[in-house]
Amino acid sequence: MSVDWTDCSDTEVILGKVSGVPLLKHSRVPADTVVESAELGETPAEIAFNYGLKVVDVRRVLAYAAKHRAVPAP
DSSP, rough: OOBBTTOOOOOOOOOGGGGGEEEESSSOOOOHHHHHHHHHTTOHHHHHHTTOOOOHHHHHHHHHHHHOOOOOOO
C-alpha cells in the first residue's frame, strides 16, 4: 500500500532530485524506501545506520506512514 506523503513535515519533494519522489528532508533517501525496509524487518536503528539517517527521523516517518496509508478501493 502506498502512503500519501503530502502533509508529512519530515519529507520534501524537490523536482529533479531523485526523480521528484518524496524524500526524507536533507537526504536523498525516498520515504517509501524507509517504509519498505521496515516492512522487510529492519529496525529503525538499522535503517538509520544503513542510510545515514537519524533514528528519530526514521521513527517519525514510520509513524506517519502507519497513520496515512492509502486504503485501496474495494
